[in-house]
């Protein structure tokens with residue numbers, strides 16, 4: 127997880143104690159144009175020194191400092207002279223480490239609370255006497271460590287904010303990173319700019335410049351192979367690398383026949399015409415379809431698509447001669463999630479990237495986007511001049527329509543799924559809604575329902591529409607789409623697609639459902 131390569135800007139390091147809000151803290155700080163990186167809670171003080179962050183934030187987390195195996199940070203970080211802010215569990219971890227005491231409350235305090243501010247000289251600079259904050263805790267700091275004083279309290283929590291002024295160590299029992307905390311952003315800004323003295327230089331323009339020059343240095347005259355899917359991540363990866371090394375990059379686009387309508391042709395055209403990129407187009411749809419014949423289990427489908435993808439990719443790669451590098455559009459949440467993977471109870475679905483390549487293909491990995499979030503990638507893509515259609519394209523699963531087709535993947539179901547998804551996207555674009563939602567698509571299974579065509583009754587497919595909003599795909603809400611748009615979508619699907627008689631709308635959120643139906 128160490129990413130010293132582009133560590134020259136001022137940065138804030140976040141130690142992750144497992145809170146659902148850890149990514150949110152990182153994103154907030156990046157919104158200030160200051161770089162922020164998440165590290166495991168037990169990263170050593172020595173490693174932190176080598177990174178030279180301007181500030182450290184200890185995230186919240188579900189544990190209790192007194193539990194056996196409670197996550198605790200390296201005690202030496204408190205002696206580095208770097209400003210530290212502990213949030214919720216992070217505050218308790220500070221108190222515990224520095225000789226204060228943490229107690230279990232009688233009941234969980236959850237929700238909005240009034241905070242009374244006692245000192246406005248640092249974290250609360252520019253604040254009035256009271257704000258509403260968001261609490262979510264069971265434990266609280268009962269006795270402050272030596273050298274600390276209280277800077278804010280609430281009715282239930284006498285030590286709601288603490289500080290050691292000399293050492294610039296702070297603790298907040300509430301969550302400044304969530305929107306429910308009034309002026310939470312300003313608390314974080316006071317920490318990042320006034321106390322840590324960061325400069326706002328984490329800009330995507332400089333990211334591009336730096337990354338291109340790093341790729342040049344790293345790769346030199348060697349050759350890079352990139353699996354291009356046409357999504358914003360792999361497209362941006364390819365364009366960045368192409369900018370750096372030109373014709374020493376070759377992209378392979380594997381068409382598994384499970385893409386969106388006309389997607390393959392558009393992608394090939396975009397990259398060949400606009401970027402003059404070396405692009406191998408491998409139309410392998412027949413191979414995928416025949417391997418998927420008779421398969422109904424979704425994990426089995428994923429496995430087959432993944433395996434076949436690797437086969438086609440390596441066959442095509444072999445024809446091209448020697449390559450030293452494999453480029454991937456890995457993003458920051460993937461990096462963090464795989465580092466956290468041990469702590470994730472179970473992976474619900476096996477998401478595939480280009481992992482699983484045969485041993486003889488020994489590549490070095492080039493992942494120029496591994497420090498970015500999706501919205502940052504979109505900014506980079508926009509700045510690189512990628513067509514808006516790619517920049518704003520919704521995420522699409524690697525196994526494509528095979529996970530949007532319930533049961534066996536047949537040509538008829540692929541066709542229905544493609545056409546219906548196209549109608550959904552088209553109507554959302556016309557209504558100005560497409561860019562506001564995370565994903566929008568149609569799915570189809572084997573259930574049929576009766577419809578009337580002319581005077582005749584007949585059975586046809588049921589198509590289900592799924593439109594969700596989400597920050598990162600980890601949780602999602604179904605979109606309350608106006609009935610008029612739903613009606614237009616439904617009418618078009620039943621009118622334009624043969625053999626579809628019913629349209630339904632999925633009103634399940636994640637959890638308990640997932641975004642893809644299988």
Ligand code: XMP
Pocket residue numbers: 428474475476477478479521522523524525529565599600636639640641642643
């Ligand atoms: P779920 O269905 O797990 O989806 O709620 C969360 C996000 O991941 C995408 N997804 C996949 N992406 N391979 C991928 O590359 C997969 O097998 C896969 N399954 C789901 C999904 O589209 C959503 O954005």
